[in-house]
Amino acid sequence: MSTKPGSNGDGRRPLIVAENLTAGYELERERKLLTALTSINLTVHEGEFLVLVGPSGCGKTTFINVIAGLVKPWEGTITYDGKPIEGTSKDRAMVFQDYAIMPWRTVSQNVALPFELRDLDISSADKKGIVQRTIEAVGLQGFEESYPHELSGGMKQRVGIARALVTQPKVLLADEPFGALDAMTREVMQGQMESLVMEFNQTVVFITHSIDEAIALGDRIAVISHRPGTVREVIDVGIERPRLAEGEITQHPRYAELREHLWGLVKDEALGAHADDRLLEYTGTDVELLQQHVNTPGGGGL
Amino acid sequence: MTQTSPRKVDSGSIASQPRIRDAGWTWQRFWTRYRFAIITIINLSVFFLLWEWFARSGRVNQLIFPTFTDVLKNLKIGWFGGGNLEGFDNKMLADFVIAKNFWATLKIYTLSMLIAIGLGIPIGLLMGGSKWVDALASPYVWTLSSLPRIAMYPIFLMFLGIGESIKYAIILSTAIFPVIINTWAGVKTTEQSLINAAKVFGASKAQVYRKVVLPYTLPFVVSGIQLSLSRGLIGVVLAEFLSGAQFDGGIGWLVFRAAAAFNAPLTYAALFTLAVFALILVQGTRSMEAKIAPWRQVTKT
Numbered sequence: 001m002s003t004k005p006g007s008n009g010d011g012r013r014p015l016i017v018a019e020n021l022t023a024g025y026e027l028e029r030e031r032k033l034l035t036a037l038t039s040i041n042l043t044v045h046e047g048e049f050l051v052l053v054g055p056s057g058c059g060k061t062t063f064i065n066v067i068a069g070l071v072k073p074w075e076g077t078i079t080y081d082g083k084p085i086e087g088t089s090k091d092r093a094m095v096f097q098d099y100a101i102m103p104w105r106t107v108s109q110n111v112a113l114p115f116e117l118r119d120l121d122i123s124s125a126d127k128k129g130i131v132q133r134t135i136e137a138v139g140l141q142g143f144e145e146s147y148p149h150e151l152s153g154g155m156k157q158r159v160g161i162a163r164a165l166v167t168q169p170k171v172l173l174a175d176e177p178f179g180a181l182d183a184m185t186r187e188v189m190q191g192q193m194e195s196l197v198m199e200f201n202q203t204v205v206f207i208t209h210s211i212d213e214a215i216a217l218g219d220r221i222a223v224i225s226h227r228p229g230t231v232r233e234v235i236d237v238g239i240e241r242p243r244l245a246e247g248e249i250t251q252h253p254r255y256a257e258l259r260e261h262l263w264g265l266v267k268d269e270a271l272g273a274h275a276d277d278r279l280l281e282y283t284g285t286d287v288e289l290l291q292q293h294v295n296t297p298g299g300g301g302l
Numbered sequence: 303m304t305q306t307s308p309r310k311v312d313s314g315s316i317a318s319q320p321r322i323r324d325a326g327w328t329w330q331r332f333w334t335r336y337r338f339a340i341i342t343i344i345n346l347s348v349f350f351l352l353w354e355w356f357a358r359s360g361r362v363n364q365l366i367f368p369t370f371t372d373v374l375k376n377l378k379i380g381w382f383g384g385g386n387l388e389g390f391d392n393k394m395l396a397d398f399v400i401a402k403n404f405w406a407t408l409k410i411y412t413l414s415m416l417i418a419i420g421l422g423i424p425i426g427l428l429m430g431g432s433k434w435v436d437a438l439a440s441p442y443v444w445t446l447s448s449l450p451r452i453a454m455y456p457i458f459l460m461f462l463g464i465g466e467s468i469k470y471a472i473i474l475s476t477a478i479f480p481v482i483i484n485t486w487a488g489v490k491t492t493e494q495s496l497i498n499a500a501k502v503f504g505a506s507k508a509q510v511y512r513k514v515v516l517p518y519t520l521p522f523v524v525s526g527i528q529l530s531l532s533r534g535l536i537g538v539v540l541a542e543f544l545s546g547a548q549f550d551g552g553i554g555w556l557v558f559r560a561a562a563a564f565n566a567p568l569t570y571a572a573l574f575t576l577a578v579f580a581l582i583l584v585q586g587t588r589s590m591e592a593k594i595a596p597w598r599q600v601t602k603t
Contacts, residue, residue, distance in 0.1 A: 093503065118503065118504035148597065149597040
């Protein structure tokens with residue numbers, strides 16, 4: 001069931017390649033450097049839906065931040081389309097677990113934000129049309145002038161998704177986007193995510209805690225070990241799409257087998273992470289060496 | 303991302319009614335809607351009637367506790383003229399005494415508040431945005447903001463002498479720190495995920511500041527201003543108590559002077575003017591906060 005990273009992808013072009021990647025962040029108060037993930041080798045292919053599962057604190061978010069260009073790697077390389085990732089790019093957009101939409105902006109102002117921040121060669125009339133179509137695509141028509149505090153959690157995340165898709169990025173990065181939603185909304189959003197991905201053949205890197213969500217959405221699933229995180233296994237899901245629109249994916253013969261296998265892997269890691277929490281052991285012993293690699297402007301705040 | 307589910311909800315029976323309808327008039331709704339106003343009117347009427355009765359009952363010396371009607375009379379003369387006031391030797395001085403002093407207070411208060419806000423916001427923004435400015439300025443800001451400002455009066459007096467400028471100094475020194483500290487706190491607590499989102503979508507450092515930090519900080523600035531308006535009011539009355547020897551010494555001076563002349567009705571009338579002014583100020587800034595940051599109002603409740 002497991003494959004070497006990069007071996008799958010139906011001959012599709014590798015888009016994001018991480019080689020021997022180590023990264024982390026600085027705990028300012030404790031004056032410690034925390035290695036969040038280490039020796040990651042992983043390839044994301046064009047048009048692929050890659051899901052990362054793993055226990056909390058395993059560095060999934062750091063990995064997705066490295067891909068986004070928010071965090072610089074300490075060691076190893078990360079490339080996008082053959083070129084090293086050195087900062088954020090219009091090719092890679094992100095959806096956040098806590099939505100991260102601006103409370104002082106209306107829905108359409110939030111969705112239009114990427115157009116304000118990047119100078120794309122699009123006329124303002126075209127931008128308006130694109131914003132409106134994207135809002136309709138995520139099912140928020142009629143709420144263009146609403147403020148986020150007037151929306152439900154699911155609707156807020158639709159704003160987050162619309163904002164990410166409005167510039168038609170090559171890669172959609174999603175950091176536990178449905179983690180804060182209730183179970184019913186979550187299922188609806190998963191179904192809509194799938195039809196969206198099928199429609200646009202969107203490349204997605206998707207983080208989740210949920211094994212069921214991973215199987216429902218992913219072409220491949222990378223299981224990340226507890227901290228410092230590394231890739232334990234990459235699994236091909238191999239269930240044809242659409243999986244969620246009609247019928248129950250849980251009835252699929254492969255589902256139970258996949259679930260059991262994944263649960264076995266994740267359970268170990270979750271227990272390991274728990275033990276780690278109690279020890280609170282930081283790797284990153286050679287603090288001074290690592291210090292040279294830390295890049296605060298990308299990761300830190302202002 | 304449209305729903306692809308083949309199942310359709312039969313909503314015909316529900317949809318036949320419009321979603322928003324007129325609720326109609328009932329006593330119940332009338333009461334729910336206006337009860338605050340009704341209760342307040344009754345409450346205040348009872349309060350002033352009791353006051354009047356207590357002052358007339360002879361249980362208390364009217365020299366220190368005047369009747370409410372006397373206060374109203376003084377309020378009228380003080381604002382609109384047309385009568386003699388006890389403790390003021392001539393009619394010329396008594397007429398419009400509250401109005402004259404109120405305008406004097408309002409002028410000095412408005413000017414020094416504008417200075418406090420105009421200086422406080424940029425200082426707070428700089429302290430929040432730059433670690434260097436923060437490190438350099440914070441010992442002074444935190445010390446001065448915790449020091450009871452009245453303790454600095456002798457120093458102000460040495461430098462500025464008695465006059466207008468010492469009033470500005472006292473008001474400014476009481477009012478500026480809430481603005482600085484609140485602005486600073488707003489910048490410092492800007493949500494990291496909002497900053498990250500802006501960065502992902504291509505924001506430069508300046509854009510992060512303009513599009514995220516400043517709007518996020520705005521409601522903090524408003525509560526800072528709110529706080530500093532009431533601090534400044536303390537400052538202005540204090541300054542007038544201490545330095546207002548001239549006749550347009552301000553409403554604080556008038557309270558002091560009228561009490562010294564044993565004119566209780568005028569003391570209360572001046573105080574009443576001050577109370578109404580303070581109330582309007584606070585309510586005004588509250589509604590300003592609601593307009594500027596509606597999302598915060600909702601998360602509060």
